[in-house]
Amino acid sequence: MAKKTETTVEEKLRALYDLQLIDSRIDEIRNVRGELPLEVEDLEDEVAGMNTRLEKLNTDLEVIENNIKEKKNGIEESKALIKKYTAQQDNVRNNREYNSLSKEIEFQELEIQLADKHINEFKAQIEQKKEVIEQTKEQLEERKEHLKHKQSELDDILAETEKEEKALIKESEKYEKKIEERLVKAYKRIRNSVKNGLAVVQVERGASGGSFFTIPPQVQMEIASRKKIITDEHSGRILVDPALADEEKEKMDKLFTKVS
Structure with a gap:
């Protein structure tokens, strides 16, 4: 041997x-690639974050719109009750019954006022949310464009260097084994x-x-x-x-x- x-x-x-x-x-x-991969990664995270924010804003919008529907339904119910109590006042037997119905009508009118107040507040919230959504959409498009540009830069560099880098990594491993x-x-x-x-x-x-x-x-x-x-x-x-x-x-x- x-x-x-x-x-x-x-x-x-x-x-x-x-x-x-x-x-x-x-x-x-x-x-040569420098900070590009990190820049691309940061931009991807930023775009993902903005998409998540948009989803949340749109969900918030749906919730507010549903709240308005509920308040409007409540107003219709209160109006129906007012109509009912007003009709019942024509058939009362004494002042106590009349006053009791008057209080019910007054309560329903207050409910309508409160619901209207809430609807106006919700509408203001919707306008505010829509404004934020538009701003976020504009920022998102801008970041997407920037990401596209940086990704293209990175792809070009990778296309030029990836093959050589992989070959050199193999050579590095081969030379390590000699030592x-x-x-x-x-x-x-x-x-x-x-x-x-x-x-x-x-x-x-x-x-x-x-x-x-x-x-x-x-x-x-x-x-x-x-x-x-x-x-x-x-x-x-x-x-x-x-x-x-x-x-x-x-x-x-x-x-x-x-x-x-």
């Missing part, structure tokens, strides 16, 4: 830097803790990429020897020498051309 060849430090560094280049390319693609789990975890931890997502950087002009802290010449020589994995003492990033970085960039550029 053939003995499994152990991965050299140089091979690990190359694989890590390749992974970084792939993940950085994915970051670039996602940056031992311990290093992948360290890489991801560093990547998540830095602003630009760069966990593996090359030495540039005697400093860690994107940093102003100079790396001592002795350490630069160790990095160039590719005998051990060295991290920047200030940022914690994994460091690679410029020659290795250039070679891997050239290799990855060919991959990016292929998947784009």
Whole structure:
């Protein structure tokens, strides 16, 4: 049985830097989309909220209109009772019965007045609700148009980049498998803790990429020897020498051309 060849430090560094280049390319693609997906999501929520509000306003309107119908029916009932009591007054036997019927008539007249007052209040509420409904409809149309525009923008960007992004995600997963789990975890931890997502950087002009802290010449020589994995003492990033970085960039550029 053939003995499994152990991965050299140089091979690990190359694989890590390749992974970084792939993940950085994915970051670039996602940056092109920027805040658009969130904007679209917010607009969708806003449109959904406005539709719910319109439904509630229309339900409120129905309730108020039903209240008016009830009050109108109540008025008709009161009028019928007034007619009945007035007719009964013609056949009373004494003043007590007459006064009792007069009180009933007076009560029904007050009921009619109160119902009319409520109907007028309900009508005012209807006008107010209708005004709010019209305003909400106008706002809804405006937000829908804005959403349509933003969704179209997002669809265009996705059409251009989705295929490449999916292909690169697969490549990223493939390259991860080439690296031992311990290093992948360290890489991801560093990547998540830095602003630009760069966990593996090359030495540039005697400093860690994107940093102003100079790396001592002795350490630069160790990095160039590719005998051990060295991290920047200030940022914690994994460091690679410029020659290795250039070679891997050239290799990855060919991959990016292929998947784009």
